[in-house]
Amino acid sequence: MCFEEIQSIWNSQKPVEKAVDETALLNWIRSRDQAFARVVGATEIVMVLTLLFVAAMFFRDPLVEGHDRILMVAGLMSLLAAAFVWSGRVARRKRVVNYDDSLLGIVEKSLDAVNYQQRRMQSFVWWFAAPMSVGLLIAWWIVDPAKRYLFYTIFIPGFVLSMALAYWQIGRENRRNLAPEKARLEGLRDRLRQG
Amino acid sequence: MQVDNRERRLNDWLSRHQGLVIKVARSFARETHDRDDLLQEIAFQLWQSIPGYRSQVAETTWIYRVAFYTAINWSRKEEHRKQRNCQLGEQALGLLSKQVDEDPRVAWLYERIAELDPVDRSLTLLLLDGFSYREMSETLGISESSVGVRIHRIKKSLTNQLTRENQHVL
Structure with missing residues (x-):
């Protein structure tokens, strides 16, 4: 028994002609393409708008009222954080898998992209927390001491809660999607490299 | 575009x-x-x-x-x-508008291919579709010698399985 018989079984397959409903397939691709762009884009836009709103709040007193100019530091940090999120959106769009390379090359680039995404997500909490923390600290310092109770009862607990939620969500996303994806890609890379 | x-x-x-x-x-x-x-x-x-x-x-x-x-x-x-x-x-x-192929031998071969490791599965399809070792190496990004070793293993495995299948039928 030799491999030629296997080859002849393979060659005996009837040529495939019009076995696929191409119209239905193309319609599905169009709708999926749009749905994907909507979901991912919406999350990033909400994050950027939130940071821009926070920056506007920090800039309001210094620019409109003309006092507490030190709050502009927190406002500037919020703008930088918004720019960071937007640059990640641009970079993500560019990280579409490029099939110019061999399968091993594609796997390695995908692995780089996953590692990059993990680092960005893990650092995001600090990018978001830093301007908010600075702003809170400055505001607490300059506010009328009679109103400091608002910080202890509302602003600081709200900030801690939102940071904890963000940290938990990022950890969950990493555990459920990125870490398994990374393990799978590493396994595939190792199998390709083995003899 | x-x-x-x-x-x-x-x-x-x-x-x-x-x-x-x-x-x-x-x-x-x-x-x-x-x-x-x-x-x-x-x-x-x-x-x-x-x-x-x-x-x-x-x-x-x-x-x-x-x-x-x-x-x-x-x-x-x-x-x-x-x-x-x-x-x-x-x-x-x-x-898929219809079953693509009804030949039981072809169906058997696809089942054997599906049992292989994903990398070996990919190599098998390239081999059966007539790709050279160099083309397989470029497509997958592994060395030609590695392609040769894997192909030898795949051919031996599939041939042995077909031999057992033919004996079972007889």
């Missing part, structure tokens, strides 16, 4: 290389429903890949790369995809 050009390219690829894509789907998905699912996913990834396509790469090589990468990723992501398809309000489309 304009959407029309992209759609024309995709239609052209699906028309001329439909057999290649279906063979990969059959090798990586055993059930008809799953094959439809994988076929959709491969077609979508082909669509995504079109803006990056350069004519220096042969179309079959490009399509094989996309199909293999997608198929190998596919099984783990199957659960997520079923959830996403529910969000789109669609199930798998039933794209």
Whole structure:
């Protein structure tokens, strides 16, 4: 028994002609393409708008009222954080898998992209927390001491809660999607490299 | 790239290389429903890949790369995809209009191929479709000597299985 018989079984397959409903397939691709762009884009836009709103709040007193100019530091940090999120959106769009390379090359680039995404997500909490923390600290310092109770009862607990939620969500996303994806890609890379 | 050009390219690829894509789907998905699912996913990834396509790469090589990468990723992501398809309000489309091949020997061969490791599965499809060792090496990114070692192992395994199958039938 030799491999030629296997080859002849393979060659005996009837040529495939019009076995696929191409119209239905193309319609599905169009709708999926749009749905994907909507979901991912919406999350990033909400994050950027939130940071821009926070920056506007920090800039309001210094620019409109003309006092507490030190709050502009927190406002500037919020703008930088918004720019960071937007640059990640641009970079993500560019990280579409490029099939110019061999399968091993594609796997390695995908692995780089996953590692990059993990680092960005893990650092995001600090990018978001830093301007908010600075702003809170400055505001607490300059506010009328009679109103400091608002910080202890509302602003600081709200900030801690939102940071904890963000940290938990990022950890969950990493555990459920990125870490398994990374393990799978590493396994595939190792199998390709083995003899 | 304009959407029309992209759609024309995709239609052209699906028309001329439909057999290649279906063979990969059959090798990586055993059930008809799953094959439809994988076929959709491969077609979508082909669509995504079109803006990056350069004519220096042969179309079959490009399509094989996309199909293999997608198929190998596919099984783990199957659960997520079923959830996403529910969000789109669609199930798998039933794209394959008929059973592609009724020959039991061919079906047996696809089952044996599906049992292989994903990398060996990819190599087997390239081997059976007449790719040279150099072309296989370029497509997968492994050395030609590694291709040779794996191919030797695959041929031996499939031949032994066919021998056992023929003895069982007799």
